[in-house]
Amino acid sequence: MGVKAKLYPKEAARLLREKPGVREAVTGATLHFEQGRKKAYGEIDAEAWRERAKRVKDHLLSHLDHYLELAEKRLREKGVQVHWAEGPEEAHRILREVVARHGVKRAVKAKSMLTEELGVNPLLESLGVEVYETDLGEYLIQLLGEPPSHIVGPAIHLALSEIQRLFHGRFGTPLDASPEALAAVARKVLREAFLTAELGISGANFLVAETGTLALMENEGNIRLSTSLPRVHVAFVGIEKLLPRLADLALFLPLTARAATGQRLSTYVSLIQGPSREEEEGPKEVHVVLVDHGRTTLLHDPEAWEVLRCLRCGACLNACPVYRQTGGHPYGYVYSGPIGAVLDPGLLGLEDTYPLPYASTLCGACYEACPVKIPIPKLLLTWRNRAVERGLAPTWEKGAIKAFSQVMQSPSLYRLFSKALRGLPLPQDLLPLLKAWTEGRGPLKPSPKPFHELWQELEE
Amino acid sequence: MDTRSRILSRIRQALRERPRALLPEHPHPALSQDPLELFLKRLAENGAEGHLLDEEGVRRLLANLAQGLAGAAYGKGVPAAFRLLPELPPEEAPLGVSRALFAVAETGTVALSSEDGRKAQLLPPVHLVLVGEEKVYPSLLEAFLDLKSLPSALGLHSGPSKSADIGQVMVKGVHGPGRLVVAVLQGTW
Numbered sequence A: 001m002g003v004k005a006k007l008y009p010k011e012a013a014r015l016l017r018e019k020p021g022v023r024e025a026v027t028g029a030t031l032h033f034e035q036g037r038k039k040a041y042g043e044i045d046a047e048a049w050r051e052r053a054k055r056v057k058d059h060l061l062s063h064l065d066h067y068l069e070l071a072e073k074r075l076r077e078k079g080v081q082v083h084w085a086e087g088p089e090e091a092h093r094i095l096r097e098v099v100a101r102h103g104v105k106r107a108v109k110a111k112s113m114l115t116e117e118l119g120v121n122p123l124l125e126s127l128g129v130e131v132y133e134t135d136l137g138e139y140l141i142q143l144l145g146e147p148p149s150h151i152v153g154p155a156i157h158l159a160l161s162e163i164q165r166l167f168h169g170r171f172g173t174p175l176d177a178s179p180e181a182l183a184a185v186a187r188k189v190l191r192e193a194f195l196t197a198e199l200g201i202s203g204a205n206f207l208v209a210e211t212g213t214l215a216l217m218e219n220e221g222n223i224r225l226s227t228s229l230p231r232v233h234v235a236f237v238g239i240e241k242l243l244p245r246l247a248d249l250a251l252f253l254p255l256t257a258r259a260a261t262g263q264r265l266s267t268y269v270s271l272i273q274g275p276s277r278e279e280e281e282g283p284k285e286v287h288v289v290l291v292d293h294g295r296t297t298l299l300h301d302p303e304a305w306e307v308l309r310c311l312r313c314g315a316c317l318n319a320c321p322v323y324r325q326t327g328g329h330p331y332g333y334v335y336s337g338p339i340g341a342v343l344d345p346g347l348l349g350l351e352d353t354y355p356l357p358y359a360s361t362l363c364g365a366c367y368e369a370c371p372v373k374i375p376i377p378k379l380l381l382t383w384r385n386r387a388v389e390r391g392l393a394p395t396w397e398k399g400a401i402k403a404f405s406q407v408m409q410s411p412s413l414y415r416l417f418s419k420a421l422r423g424l425p426l427p428q429d430l431l432p433l434l435k436a437w438t439e440g441r442g443p444l445k446p447s448p449k450p451f452h453e454l455w456q457e458l459e460e
Numbered sequence B: 001m002d003t004r005s006r007i008l009s010r011i012r013q014a015l016r017e018r019p020r021a022l023l024p025e026h027p028h029p030a031l032s033q034d035p036l037e038l039f040l041k042r043l044a045e046n047g048a049e050g051h052l053l054d055e056e057g058v059r060r061l062l063a064n065l066a067q068g069l070a071g072a073a074y075g076k077g078v079p080a081a082f083r084l085l086p087e088l089p090p091e092e093a094p095l096g097v098s099r100a101l102f103a104v105a106e107t108g109t110v111a112l113s114s115e116d117g118r119k120a121q122l123l124p125p126v127h128l129v130l131v132g133e134e135k136v137y138p139s140l141l142e143a144f145l146d147l148k149s150l151p152s153a154l155g156l157h158s159g160p161s162k163s164a165d166i167g168q169v170m171v172k173g174v175h176g177p178g179r180l181v182v183a184v185l186q187g188t189w
């Protein structure tokens, strides 16, 4: 597929040099999300919710063939046209047919990471279809021609001033226009698009097998509009996105919202059972495209399969001290941050992505945040080991990782080592992985206090 | 082999050696505090307005909302007694009035059926939702377990449309209504 993950530290250094405002914007937004999650987790028995969710997903994945067939049956009974796609090629063929049959000139899109994976926008553009991303953040980055920087908040890396400049150039709004005024302009443009588009495109947060229900979560209302106003709706669904029963949504909708944005439930949830019925408003034709694109390969992987539980809530990004410095762009693929670092090698192959598992401090915050308890730090080490075994990463890593993971697994060893390290000077060239990062910066200085002590002080 | 069979057979192969995980039962829904009280509290926390009213109260609320408005868009289930304003198409109406299928206390949510109509729920800047007090479930789980049949689309609305995508500043009414008012009707309805 020709995607090559970039060397994160190098890209990160370049990004921070070229766009000094990014760190502030991303750190601010992720800290805000992270505080929301912590508060929301504090209201519930988070451990019990996460364990339940993990178990439901593990059951689902260990009976995936059964549930896929059940979902397909239920969807068909409700008049949904079900398609299967290995990857972009087949997904494109299905979409091309829909566009041709309905003479689609304009499409409205609800933000979806899977459609980013599949390159749906470039395809539609090549067919002469005008595509509008309708999530405000996604619309901004579409205007800028950038990929999303965050799974949930695709435009968190943009400062207000940048958006003011963008809209000034595009729509002639004043350079000091308020966020309200800017949103009003976007609303006007997109409202027109909703009312005139022939096609609505979405992903899905969940697909309930028992009832054939597509569940979509959002706060703006653009997904409800995209799936209600155009006469055709096409939903792309990763085959791992299933849930067994309708009542499972009562756990997964609030858990995802709490993990992602700290809400008890997202403002809008659309539960879609098929095309509109006689005398009803809504699309007359609904298509569901079940997409593999690397997921079955991951299912085969005895160590890495657990990543298939992922709900794409973005909590691990918000918790990650590395991601917080730069946002998603330096990772070089649609999935960034901790989840990207363990999902991308599985989806795209390690040859193209081996630098990603190194873009982490292995601090474990991603695991604590994850609503389905994906052991991200363990998986990072798995992929690093494989990179070394296949000769993709420098060999000195091998010993270092082994020692490192031993140290990390023992609190007393960890304390001993961090104490010893703090006593040493840190020669820059002894830290080859940090070289790209440290270029253009002052020398690294060890902290006088170990992190766990600082952390405790912060918590108090 | 077609794509479907190929994907399914790869899955079966992958699962051959995987232990089968059991599906946990649903928990027994815990009886929380008075659902009506909790519902109104949660609505307020979500940035919506909630009122517990009798029929006369709803008409007063409507008259209040209707001041200076040319008309409203109505969901199919809204009774004639509550159609105080002339009907306008949802694209033009300054107010949408709809009737919820049910509501959920713990999350401050109204559930709106496509059978009632979708445009009146989404296009006007202000949205008034009517719901009977006996339709307020304590929890999402109880509501889902009780659902007998599903409409072609069910929208769960838990507050006004909002976004923080522009400079992390919360803006209301981005695509959907910027104001959500919920009237819980006392008595059977």
Ligand code: SF4
Pocket (backbone or CB within 6 Å): A259, A309, A310, A311, A312, A313, A314, A315, A316, A317, A339, A366, A369, A370, A371, A372, A373, A374
């Ligand atoms: S790995 Fe976990 S925390 Fe990260 S996006 Fe997926 S579900 Fe959310």
